Amino acid sequence: MSTHTELQASGGVTQALVAALDQIHSAITARMVGPDGKPSGTAVYMHLPVGYPIDPTMYSFPWTPAGGSTSAAVTSDGRFAPATPAAEPAAAATTPAAALAAVPPKPDPQLQHSLQAAAFTSNLVDEMLMVTKNGIAVAWPNRKVSFAYKTALVGMQAEEVPPPSPEIQARIDAAKKTLFTFDADGNMTGYSRKYEIYNKNRKAYEDAVSDFANAFAAATTDPVQGQSWPVTSAKYKGAVDRARADLFAMGGQEVEDAIATTQSIGSSAAASFIAQARTLFDSYQLGLAGAVAVNVPYSYIDPSSWWDRKNKDFGTVEVHVESSRLTSGTAGGSTSFGRSFYDNSSSSTSGSVGYGIGFFGASANASHAKSSAVSGMHTDSASWSSFRDETSNATVDFEWFMATIRRPWMLGDLFHMDGWHIVGKPKGCISDGTVDGQLPPAGTDKLLPMVPKGFVVIRNVKISADNWGAAGDSFQKAVADASSNTSSSSTSFGGSVGYMGLGGSVQHSESESHGVFESSSSSGHGWNFHREGQRGTLEIHGSQIVGWVGEITPLAPKVDAPQSEKPKDTSGGQAAPAAPASTPTPAPAPAPPATPPAAGTPSAPAAPAAAPEQPAAGTPPAAGTQTPATPPA
Numbered sequence: 001m002s003t004h005t006e007l008q009a010s011g012g013v014t015q016a017l018v019a020a021l022d023q024i025h026s027a028i029t030a031r032m033v034g035p036d037g038k039p040s041g042t043a044v045y046m047h048l049p050v051g052y053p054i055d056p057t058m059y060s061f062p063w064t065p066a067g068g069s070t071s072a073a074v075t076s077d078g079r080f081a082p083a084t085p086a087a088e089p090a091a092a093a094t095t096p097a098a099a100l101a102a103v104p105p106k107p108d109p110q111l112q113h114s115l116q117a118a119a120f121t122s123n124l125v126d127e128m129l130m131v132t133k134n135g136i137a138v139a140w141p142n143r144k145v146s147f148a149y150k151t152a153l154v155g156m157q158a159e160e161v162p163p164p165s166p167e168i169q170a171r172i173d174a175a176k177k178t179l180f181t182f183d184a185d186g187n188m189t190g191y192s193r194k195y196e197i198y199n200k201n202r203k204a205y206e207d208a209v210s211d212f213a214n215a216f217a218a219a220t221t222d223p224v225q226g227q228s229w230p231v232t233s234a235k236y237k238g239a240v241d242r243a244r245a246d247l248f249a250m251g252g253q254e255v256e257d258a259i260a261t262t263q264s265i266g267s268s269a270a271a272s273f274i275a276q277a278r279t280l281f282d283s284y285q286l287g288l289a290g291a292v293a294v295n296v297p298y299s300y301i302d303p304s305s306w307w308d309r310k311n312k313d314f315g316t317v318e319v320h321v322e323s324s325r326l327t328s329g330t331a332g333g334s335t336s337f338g339r340s341f342y343d344n345s346s347s348s349t350s351g352s353v354g355y356g357i358g359f360f361g362a363s364a365n366a367s368h369a370k371s372s373a374v375s376g377m378h379t380d381s382a383s384w385s386s387f388r389d390e391t392s393n394a395t396v397d398f399e400w401f402m403a404t405i406r407r408p409w410m411l412g413d414l415f416h417m418d419g420w421h422i423v424g425k426p427k428g429c430i431s432d433g434t435v436d437g438q439l440p441p442a443g444t445d446k447l448l449p450m451v452p453k454g455f456v457v458i459r460n461v462k463i464s465a466d467n468w469g470a471a472g473d474s475f476q477k478a479v480a481d482a483s484s485n486t487s488s489s490s491t492s493f494g495g496s497v498g499y500m501g502l503g504g505s506v507q508h509s510e511s512e513s514h515g516v517f518e519s520s521s522s523s524g525h526g527w528n529f530h531r532e533g534q535r536g537t538l539e540i541h542g543s544q545i546v547g548w549v550g551e552i553t554p555l556a557p558k559v560d561a562p563q564s565e566k567p568k569d570t571s572g573g574q575a576a577p578a579a580p581a582s583t584p585t586p587a588p589a590p591a592p593p594a595t596p597p598a599a600g601t602p603s604a605p606a607a608p609a610a611a612p613e614q615p616a617a618g619t620p621p622a623a624g625t626q627t628p629a630t631p632p633a
Contacts, residue, residue, distance in 0.1 A: 002113075011391035011392060011394070011465070012323035012324070012391045012394030012465050012577060013391040013392055013394040013396070013463055013465050014055070014324065014391075014394045014465075014603070015323045015394070016321045016323040016394045016395065016396040016463075017321075017338070018336070018338030018341075018397060019321045019323075020319055020321050020338070020396050020398070021047065021337060021338035021341060022336055022337050022338045023294075023319055023321070023387050023476070024319075024400060024456060024546075024547070025045060025047075025337035025338070027317065027338075028402065028456065028547075028549065029045065032045070032549075041435070041436070042416055042433070042551060042552040043453075043549060043550070043551055043552070044131060044435060044450065044549070044550045044551075045135070045136055045547060045548075045549050045551065046129065046132060046135060046136060046137035046138075046547060046548050046549075046550070047136060047137060047337075047341050047546060047547040048136075048545065048546050048547055048548075049294035049617075050136050050544060050545045051458065051544030052544055052545040052546075053542060053543075054307050054542065054543040054544060054545065055459070055597050056307045056308065056309075058116075058117065058120045059120055059121055059124070059306075059307040060113075060117060060307050060308070061113065061114055061117060062114055062117035062118035062120075062121050062300065063111075063114040063115045063117065063118040063288070064118070064300065065298075082445070091169045108524050115288055115290070116290070118288050118296075118298065118300075119288040119289060119290075119296050121299065121300060121301060121381060122288065122296050122297060122298055122299045123296065124406075125145075125299050125301065125351060125405045125452060126138045126145050126146050126297065126299065127140075127143075127144070127145070127452070128140045128143040128144060128145050128148060128448075128450075128452075129450060129452050129548055129550050130440065131435060131438035131439055131449055131550070131552070132163050132439070132452050133435075133439060134340070134341075135341050136341070137547060137548050144620050145407075145410075145448070145451060145452065146297040146409070148447050148448040149281070149410055149448060151447060152422065152430055152447055152448060152556075153274070153277055153278050153281060155422040155423050155424075155425065156270075156274045156300070156354075156414070156420050156421075156422060156423075156557075157420060157422070157423050157561075158268045158270040158274055158419060158420050159268070159269035159270065159419050159420060159421065160268075161266070161267060161268045161271075162249060163250055164265070164266065168266075169380060171261055172262065172265060172417045175259075175261035175262050176258075177192075177257035178192060178193070178254060178255065178257050178258040178261065179183075179192055179194075179195045179255065179262070180192055180193075180195070182228060190509065192279060193253055194251045194255055195256065197250050197251065197443065198247070198250070198252055198256075199249065201243070201246050201247040201250055201252060202247060202252075203323075204243045204246065204247075205240070205243035205244050205246075205247050207243075208236070208239040208240045208242075208243040208244075209240055211236055211239065212233075212236040212239070212240055215232075215233070215236050216229065216233070216236075217454045219232075219233075219573070228498045229432060233243055240285075241313075246589075269417065269419060270414075270417055270419035270420040271419075271420075273411065273413060273414050274364045274414065274420065274568075277414055278413065280408070280409055280501070281297075281408075281409045281410075281411075282410070284298045284408050284409035285297055285409070286298045296409065298409065299405060299406060299407045299408075299409075299605070300406050301403050301404070301405060302364060302403065302404045302406055303403065306401075306403040306457060306543075307388075307543065309459040309460055309542055309543045312399075314401070316399040316400065316401045316459075317400050317401060318394070318397070318398075318399050318401065319396070319397065319398055319399070319400065320397050321395065321397075322393075322394070322395045323392070323393065323394040323395070323465075324393050328404050340482060352628075369521040371573060376630060390467060390468070391465035391466065391467060391468055392465065392466045392467050393465060393466045394463065394464065394465035394466075394467040395463070395465070396461070396462075396463050397461070397462045397463075398458050398459065398460060398461040398462065399458070399459050399460050400456060400457060400458045400546075401456075401457055402454050402456055402457075402549070403454055403455055403456075403457055404453065404454045405452060405454055405455070410418040410451075412451070414553045414556075415430070415431075415553050415556040416554055418558055421559050421560065421562070422557050422561060423563045424561050425555060425557075425560075425561055426561070427555075427558060427559055427600055428446075428555055428557070429445075429447060429557070430446065430447045430448050430449075430473060430553060430556040430557065431446050431447075431448060431449045431450075431552065431553035431554065431555065431556055432446070432555055433552065433553070433554045433556075434552070435552055437449075438552060449551040449552065449553060450551065450552050450553060450585055451550060451551055451553060452548050452549070453549050453550060453551045454548070454549045455545045455547065455549065456545065456546050456547040456548075456549070457543050457544070457545055457546070458543070458544055459542065459543035459544070459547045460540075460541065460542075461539070461540040462537065462538070462539050462540075463537070463538045463539075463540075464535065464536070464537040464538075465535070465536065466534050466535050467534050468531075468534075468536045472534075472536050477622045520615055528541075588632070
């Protein structure tokens with residue numbers, strides 16, 4: 001059965017989830033517009049086949065440059081609990097040394113947590129994503145955005161700026177003579193008399209302005225002075241006016257014009273940006289790795305409470321979809337993102353069943369918050385791989401929002417500028433500015449083809465449906481197994497499933513099954529399933545990243561490196577002839593002497609250049625290299 005037919009014949013949950021994906025994609029693409037309101041064409045949205053669960057204990061309250069430590073402890077759900085009052089000391093120490101020994105210093109848990117959260121957050125958004133056409137998000141193996149960006153900074157070279165015209169140079173020379181003195185050789189020796197008077201008058205003016213402000217502040221705090229301030233202020237105002245008049249009457253305007261001329265001398269804008277970008281990158285390499293002597297490029301996420309599934313202050317979008325209101329065309333439309341994602345996910349997953357949005361996968365955890373029975377931890381009681389979606393009359397409710405990635409260490413303006421190149425590299429080696437040009441395999445040689453700009457978070461998912469079929473039976477078996485092994489009478493069951501029920505045959509690891517999807521402080525369940533007759537409800541607590549938005553890097557650099565920076569071909573384009581079979585292999589040439597030969601001593605002849613390496617089949621020759629002619633048969 002084709003994926004088109006399978007989707008149209010699928011259950012209510014699958015159809016509702018596909019419609020929900022379409023809503024998310026439509027809302028995101030509506031934001032991907034340029035200044036003219038038209039689609040930007042360089043923004044890419046990619047969905048995750050399996051969501052990434054957000055553990056609030058990893059990302060809550062990260063350290064910031066403004067200060068990361070707080071006065072309260074962090075609880076298991078990422079929130080701060082009230083600080084515990086300090087215990088009264090048993091007896092006062094008699095000496096400072098005794099007091100220090102009596103209370104040994106302890107690590108600050110709030111600071112430790114905030115530093116660790118900042119490191120986790122920075123590493124999360126540093127993964128480089130691969131550009132794909134099927135809408136599925138894939139990370140490049142072992143590639144980081146910060147490493148690629150630093151590599152680009154290291155190779156950037158500003159182009160040479162031509163000297164100023166004779167007219168501009170004459171204005172610069174005249175301005176310098178107004179400001180400075182020079183000796184007979186043209187070397188600067190100090191300030192001119194005009195510049196010295198200007199500096200003196202400038203300071204007098206600034207002091208008068210400061211005195212006026214201080215006198216006003218004193219008058220507002222003293223009722224007596226405040227009563228007479230409207231009259232006495234004339235004294236301070238007169239001092240300000242006289243100082244300003246002296247400043248410009250004694251050549252102040254001429255000096256300021258000369259200063260403006262010297263400060264407006266044109267230089268390379270690209271060189272200035274490159275220097276600024278390198279300083280900025282180094283400044284935000286912070287010691288967030290703890291005891292490991294390595295720096296982490298600091299990044300943060302907006303909104304700052306993105307990890308908190310309960311916070312709605314920054315605005316979230318609530319989605320409600322009912323399968324009974326969907327038409328067959330909604331699920332099978334040719335332009336539907338949800339259908340396209342379903343098709344690509346199904347065809348790209350190997351296995352006996354394959355991947356489908358209607359398939360569930362779970363690694364069960366039958367523990368219950370009210371039970372103390374050790375036998376309740378029966379983690380393998382309800383494991384299964386996948387099954388068909390046989391649900392009907394399904395409804396899906398959840399919240400979602402877009403989180404924005406902020407990288408203060410990245411100066412993206414560089415990629416929009418002219419006037420620089422990458423040493424020894426061709427035009428477009430960072431990116432060619434198009435989506436198609438970044439696709440593998442052609443895009444694998446690009447240094448920074450796309451920069452992740454944000455991600456989509458889905459949270460608090462609730463799925464209800466009639467006739468859950470195999471899914472309901474598996475969930476019910478897990479509930480029965482949990483009830484038979486614990487003293488709990490609840491029909492709720494906790495475990496972990498994929499986001500919005502999209503798990504496929506992919507299993508979450510054990511570390512993701514505990515504490516990540518906590519519904520409250522009294523429940524450690526990742527998901528709950530309730531069944532009333534044939535209708536069942538699956539609730540998936542917590543937040544998950546389900547997709548990423550990336551921006552294609554513009555064409556950069558816009559020019560090739562100068563020919564003088566490229567490796568020279570000394571072979572003349574001719575391959576070295578092969579040595580005859582009867583010719584013995586010559587002994588290797590001795591190493592050159594450590595010291596240069598004396599004057600007049602002939603140097604040893606240079607070793608002949610090696611033949612250039614032949615390019616692989618189908619590989620174009622490097623720029624500036626001649627392709628050797630193919631010898632006749």
